[in-house]
Amino acid sequence: xxxxxxxxxxxxxxxxxxxxxxxxxxxxxxxxxxxxxxxxxxxxxxxxxxxxxxxxxxxxxxxxxxxxxxxxxxxxxxxxxxxxxxxxxxxxxxxxxxxxxxxxxxxxxxxxxxxxxxxxxxxxxxxxxxxxxxxxxxxxxxxxxxxxxxxxxxxxxxxxxxxxxxxxxxxxxxxxxxxxxxxxxxxxxxxxxxxxxxxxxxxxxxxxxxxxxxxxxxxxxxxxxxxxxxxxxx
Amino acid sequence: xxxxxxxxxxxxxxxxxxxxxxxxxxxxxxxxxxxxxxxxxxxxxxxxxxxxxxxxxxxxxxxxxxxxxxxxxxxxxxxxxxxxxxxxxxxxxxxxxxxxxxxxxxxxxxxxxxxxxxxxxxxxxxxxxxxxxxxxxxxxxxxxxxxxxxxxxxxxxxxxxxxxxxxxxxxxxxxxxxxxxxxxxxxxxxxxxxxxxxxxxxxxxxxxxxxxxxxxxxxxxx
Numbered sequence: 001x002x003x004x005x006x007x008x009x010x011x012x013x014x015x016x017x018x019x020x021x022x023x024x025x026x027x028x029x030x031x032x033x034x035x036x037x038x039x040x041x042x043x044x045x046x047x048x049x050x051x052x053x054x055x056x057x058x059x060x061x062x063x064x065x066x067x068x069x070x071x072x073x074x075x076x077x078x079x080x081x082x083x084x085x086x087x088x089x090x091x092x093x094x095x096x097x098x099x100x101x102x103x104x105x106x107x108x109x110x111x112x113x114x115x116x117x118x119x120x121x122x123x124x125x126x127x128x129x130x131x132x133x134x135x136x137x138x139x140x141x142x143x144x145x146x147x148x149x150x151x152x153x154x155x156x157x158x159x160x161x162x163x164x165x166x167x168x169x170x171x172x173x174x175x176x177x178x179x180x181x182x183x184x185x186x187x188x189x190x191x192x193x194x195x196x197x198x199x200x201x202x203x204x205x206x207x208x209x210x211x212x213x214x215x216x217x218x219x220x221x222x223x224x225x226x227x228x229x230x231x232x233x234x
Numbered sequence: 235x236x237x238x239x240x241x242x243x244x245x246x247x248x249x250x251x252x253x254x255x256x257x258x259x260x261x262x263x264x265x266x267x268x269x270x271x272x273x274x275x276x277x278x279x280x281x282x283x284x285x286x287x288x289x290x291x292x293x294x295x296x297x298x299x300x301x302x303x304x305x306x307x308x309x310x311x312x313x314x315x316x317x318x319x320x321x322x323x324x325x326x327x328x329x330x331x332x333x334x335x336x337x338x339x340x341x342x343x344x345x346x347x348x349x350x351x352x353x354x355x356x357x358x359x360x361x362x363x364x365x366x367x368x369x370x371x372x373x374x375x376x377x378x379x380x381x382x383x384x385x386x387x388x389x390x391x392x393x394x395x396x397x398x399x400x401x402x403x404x405x406x407x408x409x410x411x412x413x414x415x416x417x418x419x420x421x422x423x424x425x426x427x428x429x430x431x432x433x434x435x436x437x438x439x440x441x442x443x444x445x446x447x448x449x450x451x452x453x454x455x456x
Contacts, residue, residue: 050316053320054320055316055319055320057454075319078319078320078321079320079321079322081320083316083320085313085316086313087312087313087314087316088312088313089312089313089314089316089317090312090314091245091249091308091311091314092311092312093249093252093253093308094245094248094249094252098248102241102245103317103321105241106238106241106318106321106322106323107320107321107322108322131252
């Protein structure tokens with residue numbers, strides 16, 4: 001272990017409603033790692049990502065993210081992570097630019113950062129003054145990603161990041177993940193598009209029934225040409 | 235803190251302006267209520283004039299429920315509440331921003347409603363100082379209490395029907411204080427009006443404090 005893990009979960013249980021969506025997850029993820037979380041529907045992937053974002057309470061076990069004990073101060077990690085969920089996290093009646101600027105200010109970055117992120121995600125200038133509700137699913141997804149990119153998170157939590165995107169958009173996501181990892185950020189993402197996702201990930205964690213059933217390193221960081229520590233327990 | 239409050243308030247007002255729900259739905263609903271009261275009590279214009287303040291504030295409270303529901307419905311769409319929780323915004327800033335936006339919307343509505351009441355109920359508006367203070371403090375109190383309970387509604391099934399049940403009894407002090415103070419301002423009652431306005435101020439202060447403290451746990455998943 002070269003450094004303390006970014007994600008350190010030991011026997012983590014998370015009950016959503018009355019259902020134990022996570023039933024004793026053990027997972028350690030190091031700095032700069034790109035980890036694919038795969039599993040069938042209802043396996044607990046989304047719950048795992050939301051828990052790591054500090055949005056869900058830890059029912060049992062020990063959960064530490066970015067050095068913060070989630071049971072003690074889960075809210076403290078929220079500003080340091082970037083979560084891309086199934087929802088877009090956008091106001092449908094605000095324009096693309098208004099959304100980007102609002103979330104930039106809300107997360108403590110500048111409007112210029114927001115515009116740069118829209119440029120990075122190749123959101124066309126002609127749609128930036130349109131209300132989000134008039135955009136296609138793919139365009140909304142790009143805007144949502146831009147908002148996540150603008151805040152420069154230390155830990156990226158991406159739930160089905162390729163969903164709804166065209167080929168160019170998917171390539172952009174892969175490029176962003178590689179860039180984030182190269183910059184030292186950690187990426188944890190869930191995907192059903194296994195072929196593409198496995199090409200991006202350096203480690204694949206399989207989850208089923210709320211527990212980790214498999215954990216394998218598929219590419220070392222030196223192979224990928226990016227920095228970081230592989231600190232899992234494969 | 236003030237920057238964040240204004241950020242949320244501006245966003246809410248912009249959303250409201252874009253969606254036109256206030257102008258297109260809440261305002262017509264409130265005007266319709268004023269008109270229906272006029273139809274119901276028109277046979278005796280004296281009763282209508284005597285009851286002007288009470289009828290006005292009942293309509294405002296109904297409108298408050300609608301405005302509060304709308305203010306929180308926009309946060310329930312497409313995971314925005316989670317995004318707010320993930321942002322660096324202090325929950326108290328989100329709460330106060332919502333209170334500011336709701337207050338501004340209701341004040342705009344009340345200006346139109348007072349004009350409608352003046353015409354339809356044949357009421358002369360006067361006692362401007364007391365009336366203005368009453369309007370501002372009662373509206374602030376209604377918005378402060380409404381925003382506190384509005385976020386609770388996000389977490390409950392059947393929030394559309396539950397919110398009025400939770401909120402209207404709670405707003406009874408606003409109704410009593412605002413009606414009494416308005417009666418004095420309009421010359422319908424001879425008693426002192428400012429103590430009622432002061433009560434409205436205390437109510438507003440208490441709810442602003444409570445809401446600022448409670449909003450953080452209320453925003454969280456149960």
